[in-house]
Amino acid sequence: MIHTYTIPCLDLAQIDASGQCFRMTCRKDGWWQILTRDRQALARQSGPDQICLDCPPGEEAFWLSYFDCDTDYPQIIQSIDPEDAYLRAAAHAGSGIRILRQDPWEMIITFVISQQKTIPHIRQLTQALCRRYGSPLKAKGSQEDPLFAFPRPDQLAAASLEELLDLKLGYRAKYIYQLSQDAYQERLDLTVLSSMDYPEAMKYLTGFYGIGKKVANCICLFGLHHIQAFPVDTWIEKILMRQYYQPKKYRRTPKTRLLDQLVQDNFGKYDGYAGVLQQYIFYYERMGLFK
DNA sequence: TACCAGGGGTAAG
DNA sequence: CTTACCCATGGT
Numbered sequence: 001m002i003h004t005y006t007i008p009c010l011d012l013a014q015i016d017a018s019g020q021c022f023r024m025t026c027r028k029d030g031w032w033q034i035l036t037r038d039r040q041a042l043a044r045q046s047g048p049d050q051i052c053l054d055c056p057p058g059e060e061a062f063w064l065s066y067f068d069c070d071t072d073y074p075q076i077i078q079s080i081d082p083e084d085a086y087l088r089a090a091a092h093a094g095s096g097i098r099i100l101r102q103d104p105w106e107m108i109i110t111f112v113i114s115q116q117k118t119i120p121h122i123r124q125l126t127q128a129l130c131r132r133y134g135s136p137l138k139a140k141g142s143q144e145d146p147l148f149a150f151p152r153p154d155q156l157a158a159a160s161l162e163e164l165l166d167l168k169l170g171y172r173a174k175y176i177y178q179l180s181q182d183a184y185q186e187r188l189d190l191t192v193l194s195s196m197d198y199p200e201a202m203k204y205l206t207g208f209y210g211i212g213k214k215v216a217n218c219i220c221l222f223g224l225h226h227i228q229a230f231p232v233d234t235w236i237e238k239i240l241m242r243q244y245y246q247p248k249k250y251r252r253t254p255k256t257r258l259l260d261q262l263v264q265d266n267f268g269k270y271d272g273y274a275g276v277l278q279q280y281i282f283y284y285e286r287m288g289l290f291k
Numbered sequence: 292t293a294c295c296a297g298g299g300g301t302a303a304g
Numbered sequence: 305c306t307t308a309c310c311c312a313t314g315g316t
Contacts, residue, residue, distance in 0.1 A: 019311060020311095111311080112312095112313095114310095114311055114312085115310090115311085115312045115313070116297090116298085116299095116309085116310055116311090116312060116313095117299090117300085117310060117311080118300075118301075118309090118310050118311090119310090119311075120300095120301095121299085121300065121301085121310085122311085124300095165298095168298075168299065168300090169298085169299095170297065170298030170299060171296085171297040171298060171313085172297090172298085172312095172313095173298095175313080209313090209314085210312095210313070210314085211313085212312060212313045212314080213312090213313095214311070214312060214313090215311090215312070215313085218311070231311070232311090233310090233311035233312080234309085234310070234311070234312090235310095235311065236311080254292070255292080255293080256292070256293080282311075286311085
């Protein structure tokens with residue numbers, strides 16, 4: 001079934017480029033193929049703030065939730081401090097970005113893979129993992145290549161450490177191996193994780209081998225929809241130091257606390273949704289739109 | 292608190 | 305041909 005929906009602040013190309021999902025591809029005919037868990041849909045930008053969605057019957061509500069259609073993004077953009085010209089420009093440039101409601105397990109593995117990797121390479125490795133361990137999906141439209149679901153914990157737990165190393169996961173292989181074993185044996189309880197608030201989820205996630213603060217924040221933001229989460233990677237670090245660092249003010253702040261302090265001082269005022277603004281500045285910087 | 296190894300791909304020098 | 309870097313973490 002194909003339906004057209006009008007949703008403010010929704011741009012599929014911007015979402016794709018925002019680095020939050022790695023299983024979204026634009027076909028030659030302009031339709032985006034979107035995969036999450038074991039579901040697939042096609043979507044096409046039919047106008048500003050308007051998409052055509054082609055999904056299995058009965059899944060419309062799931063996909064509208066996936067695109068976070070109940071969150072008021074125009075209001076978020078409007079709340080930006082008028083004196084923060086950089087943030088205003090970034091939000092204007094990436095105003096079609098929404099925080100997708102993705103799957104926690106898929107985000108755990110995907111963002112462990114993301115460690116010290118470029119976005120194209122993260123896509124490639126994620127696809128390799130799905131192809132090797134995920135269940136095949138019935139092709140939709142005129143697709144020739146078979147599609148694969150993201151492997152469930154029980155499927156990924158069948159992988160040996162040697163197999164994962166063969167997929168060129170490098171030092172991340174041991175993390176993914178251990179996390180798969182933990183999830184399969186329910187030491188990592190995804191149901192409990194999903195019921196936790198942001199601070200609880202951070203504490204829980206960082207307790208597992210291979211999940212540090214940055215990856216835990218990505219899982220919270222993209223997999224659990226805790227939109228107050230504010231992941232700090234090398235891009236965000238560069239922005240914080242260039243746009244917000246004042247030598248006088250932070251002269252006696254230890255290096256490891258400096259970034260936390262900069263986030264708190266400049267984004268703490270956006271209580272409860274700072275992660276949305278993180279996505280705007282990440283996109284703005286990575287796309288080279290600044291200056 | 293601060294450094295450093297860990298793989299591998301890619302871009303720049 | 306090197307070197308630097310990439311949506312980092314764990315161990316020291």
